[in-house]
Amino acid sequence: MKRNVDVVVISDVHLGTYGCKAKELLRYLNSIQPKTLILNGDIIDVWQFKKSYFPKSHLKVIKKILSFVTKNTEVYYVTGNHDEMFRKFADFELGKLKICNKICLTIDEKKTWFFHGDVFDASVQHSKWIAKLGGKGYDLLILINTLVNWFLQKLGKEKYSFSKKIKNNVKKAVKFIGDFELTASELAIDNQYDYVICGHIHQPQIREVSNKNGSCIYMNSGDWIENLSALEYHDKEWSIFYYEEHQHSLKDDDVEEIQEMNHLELLKVVTNFS
Numbered sequence: 001m002k003r004n005v006d007v008v009v010i011s012d013v014h015l016g017t018y019g020c021k022a023k024e025l026l027r028y029l030n031s032i033q034p035k036t037l038i039l040n041g042d043i044i045d046v047w048q049f050k051k052s053y054f055p056k057s058h059l060k061v062i063k064k065i066l067s068f069v070t071k072n073t074e075v076y077y078v079t080g081n082h083d084e085m086f087r088k089f090a091d092f093e094l095g096k097l098k099i100c101n102k103i104c105l106t107i108d109e110k111k112t113w114f115f116h117g118d119v120f121d122a123s124v125q126h127s128k129w130i131a132k133l134g135g136k137g138y139d140l141l142i143l144i145n146t147l148v149n150w151f152l153q154k155l156g157k158e159k160y161s162f163s164k165k166i167k168n169n170v171k172k173a174v175k176f177i178g179d180f181e182l183t184a185s186e187l188a189i190d191n192q193y194d195y196v197i198c199g200h201i202h203q204p205q206i207r208e209v210s211n212k213n214g215s216c217i218y219m220n221s222g223d224w225i226e227n228l229s230a231l232e233y234h235d236k237e238w239s240i241f242y243y244e245e246h247q248h249s250l251k252d253d254d255v256e257e258i259q260e261m262n263h264l265e266l267l268k269v270v271t272n273f274s
Contacts, residue, residue, distance in 0.1 A: 002033040007107060007233035011040035011116065011199025012223035014082065015058045019225040020045075022057040024243050027250040028230065029064045037073050038103070039065070040199040040221055041080025041116025069097045076103050080199060081118035108236055110194040117184060117200035181218050185209035188216040195219060195238075197231065204229040204240050 014020045044062075069075050077099045079087045092099045102115035180201050188196035189211060197219045204222030208215055219238060222229030228243035243250075 003031060005032050005034045005232050005234050007036045007038065007231075008032060008034040009038040009040055009114070009197055009219075009221045009231035010043075010224065011080070011221045012042045012202055012225065013061070014042055014045040014223075014225055015061060016045045016054050017225075018053065020058065021224050021228055021243075022055070022061050024228055024247070025224045026057065026060055026064060027247070027252065028228075028241070028243055029061070029068075031250050033071070034068070034073055036105075037065070037068055037075045038114055038197070039075065039077045040114055040197065041078050041118070042082040042199060043077065043080075045082045046085050066097075069095055072096070074098075076100060076114070078103060078114055078116055080116035084118075104193075107195075107233065111192065112195040112197065113188055113191070113193040114197045117180065117198035181205065181207070181220075182209065185216055185218045186211060186213075188218070189214045197221065199223070202227065204231075204242075206231075206238055206240060 010025070013022075013025060015022065043065075065075065073096065075097045077086065077097065079090065079099070079101050086099055087101055089099045090101050102113070105112050105114070180198075184196050184198050186209075189209070190213065192214075193216055195217045199221055201220065202223040202225065203220055204227050205218065205220040207218055209218050217238070219231055221231045222240070230241045232239050232241050
């Protein structure tokens with residue numbers, strides 16, 4: 001039985017990288033039937049297309065997203081920095097699929113602003129570390145972390161995240177996250193938005209931000225590399241979905257034959273809108 005959800009927001013999936021948890025994301029997507037699906041940037045990691053890595057599980061995620069379009073789900077693909085090549089297709093529409101650089105929706109009379117957030121990289125200090133997410137160094141860190149966690153699980157011990165530990169202990173990274181959230185929120189307040197929803201920094205969050213000009217709710221959908229999180233809106237309430245908290249109730253993907261593709265073949269498919 002699929003859960004009906006009014007709005008689902010996912011971001012920073014980074015399909016095409018070793019760190020992407022495509023199988024887990026597919027289990028989540030198979031468990032829901034959203035009225036609106038917001039893909040808030042960095043879904044496909046075009047930066048990494050130089051390497052020939054795009055396994056079947058990653059292709060299945062794309063196929064699943066496209067299947068939502070055929071089932072009366074409004075799907076908005078908001079571009080990010082890792083899939084910025086799609087920005088030249090901004091305002092493209094194919095049925096219920098829309099590609100855009102940002103989207104403003106009114107949800108239960110609340111003005112809601114969705115954008116990825118990489119636009120702040122030039123204006124917020126100490127942002128170089130985040131620009132490397134999905135890069136070779138981050139990929140290597142995730143691979144090593146996966147191996148370490150395999151051993152930890154065998155020993156019955158709790159999983160450990162290297163990159164989370166680094167981010168939480170590096171003052172510049174912590175300051176960047178705080179500056180990012182504040183900058184996005186202040187812009188939303190200035191433009192009289194009730195909610196602002198971003199991705200980019202891989203940090204799931206729902207919090208109220210106030211200043212002398214007003215207040216808004218800042219939200220971030222997190223990522224599908226480490227946090228495995230999504231934002232859900234249902235019954236007039238926003239919440240963060242964490243895969244780890246619900247994984248035992250999610251079903252495995254049905255066995256399905258799907259053709260392998262190299263990065264050039266995939267690039268041709270996802271950019272052939274004519």
